[in-house]
Amino acid sequence: MLPDFHNHTCFSGDSSQDIRELLDHAVELGMPSICITDHQDFDYVEDGVSFTIDPVKYYETLKNFQKEYAGRLDLRIGVETGLGKEFASRLADFTRLVPFDFIIGSIHVVSGIDPYYDIYWEGKSAKQAISQYFEASVEALETCHDFDIFGHIDYGVRYCKEPGFVYNPLDYIDYLDALLKKLLSLGKGIELNTGGLYKGANHTNPHPAIIKRYRELGGEIITLGSDDHQAKYLGYAFDQAQDLLKDCGFKYYCTFKDRKAEFHKF
Ligand SMILES: [Zn+2]
Numbered sequence: 097m098l099p100d101f102h103n104h105t106c107f108s109g110d111s112s113q114d115i116r117e118l119l120d121h122a123v124e125l126g127m128p129s130i131c132i133t134d135h136q137d138f139d140y141v142e143d144g145v146s147f148t149i150d151p152v153k154y155y156e157t158l159k160n161f162q163k164e165y166a167g168r169l170d171l172r173i174g175v176e177t178g179l180g181k182e183f184a185s186r187l188a189d190f191t192r193l194v195p196f197d198f199i200i201g202s203i204h205v206v207s208g209i210d211p212y213y214d215i216y217w218e219g220k221s222a223k224q225a226i227s228q229y230f231e232a233s234v235e236a237l238e239t240c241h242d243f244d245i246f247g248h249i250d251y252g253v254r255y256c257k258e259p260g261f262v263y264n265p266l267d268y269i270d271y272l273d274a275l276l277k278k279l280l281s282l283g284k285g286i287e288l289n290t291g292g293l294y295k296g297a298n299h300t301n302p303h304p305a306i307i308k309r310y311r312e313l314g315g316e317i318i319t320l321g322s323d324d325h326q327a328k329y330l331g332y333a334f335d336q337a338q339d340l341l342k343d344c345g346f347k348y349y350c351t352f353k354d355r356k357a358e359f360h361k362f
């Protein structure tokens with residue numbers, strides 16, 4: 097089973113996952129390594145739940161697990177941070193507090209609202225709402241550079257409520273090309289996130305067409321992540337994900353250590 101580099105535990109405001117249970121499950125599945133990437137979202141509060149971590153406590157806790165599991169599982173210490181043009185300097189400061197192995201940068205909020213909520217979709221067409229999500233993603237990259245890979249590129253689409261709406265990434269190709277080219281110029285990668293598949297979506301995030309486009313543009317840095325908040329979803333649909341990456345022309349997938357990409361042949 098390929099390494100899962102997007103996992104949440106009880107350090108995330110939206111997960112109660114026991115760390116040991118997750119690590120034991122990774123050992124059972126035969127994963128050589130995994131990376132825990134709990135949430136750090138600046139200014140993001142959901143029903144009174146905070147999405148910030150105490151980085152020192154988090155790092156020390158995971159460091160102890162890393163030592164305990166050495167020889168059985170290579171635990172990497174990561175974080176998933178919210179990106180936003182207004183957070184750039186706070187993000188830069190945060191990422192220097194402890195020596196993370198890996199940082200996912202994600203857009204969870206557009207103009208203060210998570211597309212997870214119905215209110216995000218009200219008063220606009222699905223196409224407008226999705227365009228705004230991509231526009232915010234491109235804008236964030238103007239100033240936010242302290243991350244390694246861009247998380248679940250079309251995450252917002254997962255929560256589209258418009259009846260009968262069919263999502264076609266090519267309808268947003270100008271935004272997507274701008275996003276992918278900017279990531280390439282910054283030396284950043286993307287992830288293949290399977291989290292939507294166990295939430296009823298019929299495609300990964302990003303959609304396979306975007307993964308293919310990233311490869312066509314010369315993109316090589318790609319990690320795999322289930323975005324699990326419960327151990328049962330660890331490595332979810334990774335066989336399918338592996339086939340998809342090969343179909344898109346990838347010969348390697350990546351893991352990260354000390355913020356540097358490691359390339360592994362399929
Ligand atoms: Zn996320």
Ligand SMILES: [Zn+2]
Pocket residue numbers: 102104176323
């Ligand atoms: Zn996540």
